[in-house]
Amino acid sequence: MHGRAVIFAVDLPTFPPTPVVVRRNRHGGLLGALTGEYFLAPTRAPFELATSLRLAAAGIPTPEVIAYGVYPVAGMFARSDVMTRRLPAGDDLPAAWKKSNSDGHEALLVAVANLLKALAGAGAWHADLNLKNIYIVGSGSAVVAYLLDVDRVTFPGGGDVAGRNFSRVARSARKWRERWGLAFSEDDLARLAVLARENI
Numbered sequence: 720m721h722g723r724a725v726i727f728a729v730d731l732p733t734f735p736p737t738p739v740v741v742r743r744n745r746h747g748g749l750l751g752a753l754t755g756e757y758f759l760a761p762t763r764a765p766f767e768l769a770t771s772l773r774l775a776a777a778g779i780p781t782p783e784v785i786a787y788g789v790y791p792v793a794g795m796f797a798r799s800d801v802m803t804r805r806l807p808a809g810d811d812l813p814a815a816w817k818k819s820n821s822d823g824h825e826a827l828l829v830a831v832a833n834l835l836k837a838l839a840g841a842g843a844w845h846a847d848l849n850l851k852n853i854y855i856v857g858s859g860s861a862v863v864a865y866l867l868d869v870d871r872v873t874f875p876g877g878g879d880v881a882g883r884n885f886s887r888v889a890r891s892a893r894k895w896r897e898r899w900g901l902a903f904s905e906d907d908l909a910r911l912a913v914l915a916r917e918n919i
Contacts, residue, residue: 728805738805739785743798744870747847761789762799767870771803774872777841779834780865782806806865809856813901816850827855828907830864831888832914838866838884839915842876845869848884849891850903885915 725743730736744763745756764787771784782803789799810818815827831853838845845852847868854865866872889908895901 737785739802740782740805741800741802743800756798757792757796758799759795760791760797762797763870764789764799764801767801770869770872773874774841774843774866774869777837777843779837779841779843780863781869782865782867806854807856809854809865812850812853812855812864813895813899815855816901816903823858824907825910826859826862827864828911828914830855830862832911832917834864834866835881835884835888835911835915836917839881842874842880843872844875844880844883845872845887847871848887850888850895850901851891853888881915885912 727741728738729741730738743756744758744767746754746758768784768787771781774781775783782805784801784803786802787799789797791797809815812827812831816824819827834853845866845868848871852867852871854867856863856865888911892901892903892908896903
C-alpha cells in the first residue's frame with residue numbers, strides 16, 4: 720500500500736485478528752524533500768493520537784489510532800510510526816467519483832457534505848483537505864466519507880472553519896479537473912456547498 724510512502728497492512732494476532740496498517744510519518748510538500756521522515760521530538764505521532772480521539776468523540780469518521788512508536792535519531796530529532804485500524808474496503812474520493820454514475824455522485828456529495836458539517840460542528844480545520852484525504856466506504860445510501868491525514872487537523876473554532884474546509888475541497892476538485900480530467904464540475908461544487916450548509 721502507498722501514501723506518501725510505503726504502508727504496511729498486517730493482522731494483529733488477536734482473536735479475531737485485528738487488521739491494521741502501519742505507516743512512517745513523513746513531511747509532505749516541499750519540506751518533504753528536505754526533512755523526509757525526521758521531525759522534532761516527539762514528532763507528530765502523539766498529536767495525531769490526540770486529534771484522532773477528539774475527532775472520534777465528535778462523531779467524525781477517521782481511522783482509529785491503535786499505537787505509535789517514536790525513535791530518537793540525533794539530538795532533538797526523531798522518527799515515528801503510527802498504527803491505525805484498517806478501514807473497510809473502499810476508494811479515495813477521486814477513484815470513487817470516476818467509478819460512479821450521476822446517482823452515485825449525489826451519494827458521494829452527501830457523504831462529503833456530512834463530513835464537512837461534522838468538521839464544522841467540531842470546530843476542526845484540516846490544512847490539507849484534498850480529495851485524496853477523503854476515503855469512501857460503502858455505496859448508495861450507506862456511503863461514508865472518512866477523513867485521512869488527521870495530523871494536519873487543528874481546532875481553531877470560529878465561524879469561518881466551514882468555509883475554509885470547503886475552500887480546500889473546492890481547490891482540490893478544480894486541480895483534479897484541470898490536471899487529471901476528473902469530471903467534478905462547478906455544478907457539483909455548488910451542490911456540495913448547498914448540502915454542506917443544510918441543518919447547520
